[in-house]
Amino acid sequence: MNLTVNGVSREVGxxxxxxLLDVLREELGVTSAKAGCEQGGCGSCTVLVDGEPQxxxxxxxxxxxGAEVTTVExxxxxxxxxxxxxxxxxxxxxxxxxxxxGMLMAAVAYIERGGTDDREAIQEALAGHVxxxxxxxxxxxxxxxxxxxxxxxxSTTASSAxxxxxxxVS
Amino acid sequence: xTQATEVLLPAxxxxxxxxxxxxxxxxxxxxxxIVVPQLTQGRLKPAKAMLLSNAGLDTLAxxxxxxxxxxxxxxxxxxxxxxDARAVAQCALxxxxxxxxxxxxxxxxxxxxxxxxxxxxxxxxxxxALDAVARSVGANGETSTPLDEFLAHRExxxxxxxxxxxxxxxxxxxLRYPHTHSYTVLAVTGVRSASGETRLAATGLAGLGARLRxxxxxxxxxxxxxxxxxxxxxxxDALASAWYRERALPVLVRRVLSELEEAA
Numbered sequence: 001m002n003l004t005v006n007g008v009s010r011e012v013g014x015x016x017x018x019x020l021l022d023v024l025r026e027e028l029g030v031t032s033a034k035a036g037c038e039q040g041g042c043g044s045c046t047v048l049v050d051g052e053p054q055x056x057x058x059x060x061x062x063x064x065x066g067a068e069v070t071t072v073e074x075x076x077x078x079x080x081x082x083x084x085x086x087x088x089x090x091x092x093x094x095x096x097x098x099x100x101x102g103m104l105m106a107a108v109a110y111i112e113r114g115g116t117d118d119r120e121a122i123q124e125a126l127a128g129h130v131x132x133x134x135x136x137x138x139x140x141x142x143x144x145x146x147x148x149x150x151x152x153x154x155s156t157t158a159s160s161a162x163x164x165x166x167x168x169v170s
Numbered sequence: 171x172t173q174a175t176e177v178l179l180p181a182x183x184x185x186x187x188x189x190x191x192x193x194x195x196x197x198x199x200x201x202x203x204i205v206v207p208q209l210t211q212g213r214l215k216p217a218k219a220m221l222l223s224n225a226g227l228d229t230l231a232x233x234x235x236x237x238x239x240x241x242x243x244x245x246x247x248x249x250x251x252x253x254d255a256r257a258v259a260q261c262a263l264x265x266x267x268x269x270x271x272x273x274x275x276x277x278x279x280x281x282x283x284x285x286x287x288x289x290x291x292x293x294x295x296x297x298x299a300l301d302a303v304a305r306s307v308g309a310n311g312e313t314s315t316p317l318d319e320f321l322a323h324r325e326x327x328x329x330x331x332x333x334x335x336x337x338x339x340x341x342x343x344x345l346r347y348p349h350t351h352s353y354t355v356l357a358v359t360g361v362r363s364a365s366g367e368t369r370l371a372a373t374g375l376a377g378l379g380a381r382l383r384x385x386x387x388x389x390x391x392x393x394x395x396x397x398x399x400x401x402x403x404x405x406x407d408a409l410a411s412a413w414y415r416e417r418a419l420p421v422l423v424r425r426v427l428s429e430l431e432e433a434a
Contacts, residue, residue, distance in 0.1 A: 016177040017199075017209055017219060039207035040270055041352055053269045057210070058202045062177055063223035106269070128267025130350060 001065040005030060006074030016062020020054075021045045023061045024071065032072035032101040036130075043129030046102035047071045053109040055128075072101045075108060081154075083146050084108055090152040093142035095133035103129050107143045117144035178220040186225040186328065192309040193326035196220055200242060200278035203270050204290065227277070227330065235336040235364070241277025241329040245293070248276065257340035257359045258296045264344055265292050266352040277329045280304075280317075284377055288353040288409050294321065294379030296342065298371035299359040300334040321378050337361045341429035343422040345374075347409070355410045356418050358382070358398075360426035362434055370394070370423065374415065376403040382423065391427040395420025 001012050005028060014023050021038070024030040024047070036044035038057045045056040048070040076082030081089065084107050094100045103126060110125040122143045131139060145152075178196070180186035190196055197216035199205045201223070208214035227242030230250060237254055248262035265271050265279065279293040297317050304320035306313060308327035315323075317332065344357035356374035363369065370382040382401045388394035398419050406412035 016179070016221070017206075019206060019210060038210050040203055040266075043267075043269070046269060052272060054273055055203070055269055058206045058270075058273055060199060060202050060206055060209075060221055062179060063199075063202075063221040125268055127349065128269050128352065 001062070003061075003064070003066075004068045006070060012061060014061060017060050018062075019057050020047070020049070020059040020061050020064065020069070021056035024056060024069070030071050030073055034098055034101060036098065041128075041130070042099070043102040043106065043126075044099050046105045046129070048105055048109060051109070051112070053106045070105070070108075072104055075104070082108075083149075084111065084143070086152045086154060087142040087146035087150065088139075089154055090157050091138050091142040091145060092157075093135065093138040095131075095135045099129055099131045099133075103131070103139055107146065110143065111147050115143075115147050117147045119144060122147070176218045178218065180220065180222070180225040182226050183330065186220070186222060186227065187307050187312075187330075189220060190307060190328040193307075193328060194309075196328075198222060198277075198281075198328060200275035201244065201273040203266075203274040204278055204282050222275070222277070228275075229331070236333060237336060238331050238333045239276055240331045241275065241280070243276045244272050245274045245276060245279060246271035248293075254336050255296070255300065255334070255340050255361075257299070257342035257361065258293075260342040261292055261296045261344075261357065261359060264342070264354060264357070270352065276332070280321075280332070281324055281329055284405075285353070288351070288407055289355070289374045289405050290353070291379055292354050292357060292373055295357055295359040295371045295373040296340070296361075297332055297334065298379055298381050299340070299361040299369045300337065301361075301363070301369060302332040302334040304332055305330045318381065335364060337363055338366075339430050339433035341426045341433065343425040343429070345410070345418055345422070351409070353409055356404075356415050356422065358419070358422040358426045360430045362430050368427075368430065370398070370426065372398070372402055372419065372422075374405055376405045376412075385423055391424045392420075394427060395423045398423045 033056050034044040036042035040055045040058045047056050076085045122140050178189045195217045197219045199221050227240040229240035231238045249259045252259040282290045302317045304317045306327040306329045339362040341360045345355040358372050361369045373379040382398045384397035384401045385394040388397045404412040404415040
């Protein structure tokens, strides 16, 4: 079977009941989606499947032959952060970073479907994502800013250089 | 992870029925939100698994006052029934979170066993209160039975769809759950049918969802709240003690009956 991962067609040899999370991390080496609770409760494995956010840990890959999968690696690079990554950097919305990949992908989908900077709506959109550092206020600030289309001068954001791998490979 | 020795991928309802056969040894995976973690954790080691994602069971059809919900319909799409059966939409939007509601299916939610640590099967409540008819296949072919009867004998059967008559009014009340988990602690659904019958059902119990028949027969809302406690055995788990649920159930019953009165 094949998956298009971040725009690149990839052949997948894992068995059909293997989770998309294991396929991404173990077979394809795409590691921004994290294995947290592995039962759908923490949100850290969230990726986009055909444009919609989905728990990679709950997804048996055999049912998704031909699907388009987007992860953090597909939305920006260290040299060219996507708007949501810039917003997370500017608002210091990442602490340990473990939940950040899932938060980013859920936020991308939220903004893509017309989400606004309404804080209650953002909370609802991110309801399935747990931040063990409890950094929710700044995460919501960042998503609201990105939803408004705010622009940022990251050269003035302290320690931004250390955060350019936001939600990325580890 | 242990893999099933055989994985079935039906591409139509007919293929799903044919491949399911008599259901012997077949583990059905709808959206995967319940079964896949069990595979990952090694709690489930099926000899044969059927992935229903592409089987075309994700239908939602209205025919006059009759509404049919396919077993493969993602939970979030029940929100489309807000004008037809408000409680169904309310209950669906109370399930877990945005992503899980898109991935989980009506059939998976209806058919799941009670969780080991927390109640599951939120949708059993509204569909029991709606007196839904479950169409399923299995060893004795296709049958259509009341949902409570189906639930009691669902082992070895593949749920195809649920059919119910549009109610005059419906109401849903649940204990709120915190951000840190996604399980409904306790919920009550009420339905006022076209014939004037009031039906109540609850989830968050020690077992499957159940009708509150004693409460339905009670003279008033206060009596219904008390009677509900005789109708069911309450869960006693990590989310809430049975003691707590015992105090909350009458409140939810009264709230639902009050909403039904207002809507009528």
